[in-house]
Amino acid sequence: MTVWDRPEPPTRPVPLDRERIVAAAVALADEGGLEAVSLRKVAARLDAGPMRLYRYISTKEELFDLMVDEVQGEILPDEQPGDWREALRVLAHRTRQAALRHEWLADLLGGRPTLGPNGLAVTEARLSALDGLAGLDTVMRAVETVGAYTTGAIRREVANLRAERATGLSDRDWQRAHGSHVTKMLATGRFPALAKAVHDGTEVDAGTSFANGLDWVLDAVAAKLPQSPA
Known part of the structure; x- marks a missing residue:
C-alpha cells in the first residue's frame, strides 16, 4: 500500500x-x-x-x-494552454521556477515517477498536450525528451548556484580566477574549437540559456509530429 x-x-x-x-x-x-x-x-x-x-x-x-508531490502542485498552471508547444514550454519553465524556489527538488528529479496526485496531474498535462498529434509511442518519447532536457538543465543550473555559494565566486569571478590557465592551454593550439567558443561566443544568463535550449528541443519534437500545424 x-x-x-x-x-x-x-x-x-x-x-x-x-x-x-x-x-x-x-x-x-x-x-x-x-x-x-x-x-x-x-x-x-x-x-x-x-x-x-x-x-x-x-x-x-x-x-x-x-x-x-507537494512542490509539483506549484508546477501546474491554472489553465492548460491550447497549443501543445506552449503547454510543454509553460510546464518546463514552471518546473525550473519551482526548482529554483526549492533547490533540493533538483536532486529528486529524473528518477522513478512520483505517484501522488500532483505528480500524476503534471504527467497528465504533459501527455495530454500532445494527445492526438502522433502515435502514443512518439508522444511518450517526446515527453521523455523534453523532460530529460528540463531535468538536466535544472540540475546544471542548481549545481552552479551551489558552487557559487560554496566558493563565494560568481561564474565571472571563477572565470577570471582560472583565466591565466585557460589562456595558456588555449595557446597550445590543441583546442581550436574551444578557443573559438571562448573568444567569440556570446554569454547568456541561465534563464535565456534554458529558454533557448528548450526551444531547440521543441523544434525537434515538432519535426516528429506529422499532424503538428506548420
Missing part, C-alpha cells in the same frame, strides 16, 4: 497530519537541503514525538515522495 493509500491515524494529542508533516519537511529542505530532513528533525519542528511520525510515514523515502 502506498503512502497515499494509507489512512491517517488520529491527530491527538498534538494535532498532526501528513499535510503538516510535509510542510515542515519542505521548510527544512528549503533551509538546509535534503540532508537537513529526517523524521526526527521534522518531529522536532512540529513538537511531536518522532515515533508518531512513523504512524503517518514509514520511511524517509516516502517523505521525499510526498515533498516532491
